[in-house]
């Protein structure tokens with residue numbers, strides 16, 4: 001566990017020390033802070049028991065701690081690489097589909 005986790009209030013520690021896939025608590029969860037800005041922390045969690053990864057945004061405000069977590073197959077390095085990329089729109093998906101169809105890449 002990093003020092004950051006030890007400094008969190010108990011509720012915050014519970015939020016980010018729990019694997020939503022296999023229910024493993026604390027001991028086998030590896031946490032890495034990817035980015036800190038103001039009172040927001042982008043955290044990458046890796047469960048050593050089931051090998052799942054979670055990317056989580058933990059925000060502190062006057063009311064307490066808010067956390068949003070997402071199960072991912074990205075590595076910590078991938079999260080840092082892609083976090084500032086532009087969002088993929090439905091138009092982008094349609095363009096790729098049209099390109100693949102035009103080139104007959106998806107034909108059997």
Ligand SMILES: [Zn+2]
Nearest residue numbers: 019022047050
């Ligand atoms: Zn797990």
